Amino acid sequence: MANSTARIRVKLKGYDSVVVDKSARSIIETAISTGAKVAGPIPLPTKRRKVAVNRSPFIYKSSIEHFEINTHKRIIDIIDPTSKTIDALQHLQMPAGVDIGIE
Secondary structure, X not given: OOOOOOEEEEEEEEOOHHHHHHHHHHHHHHXXXXXXXXXXXXXXXXXXXXXXXXXXXXXXXXXXXXXXXEEEEEEEEEEOOOHHHHHHHHOOOOOOOEEEEEO
């Protein structure tokens, strides 16, 4: 363990890429303003979930509707966080629809 720097990894997930990017930007601005270094946001591959649904169970049985849900993910590494950084991240208001995981 030659490199023993403290870091926090923030993982963001959401269905709308614009909202996820805005959240990432606000986290980065908060971390930089409190004196921590930031690496990221690193975009991860988008998961596409496709679903096919019957339009009608009886007459139009052969007619199918297709839906797609995209899950966008980002990773942000906060290097050498101070106690101010951790406190500011805990009190940060995030928009609805964004899942945040902190390691």
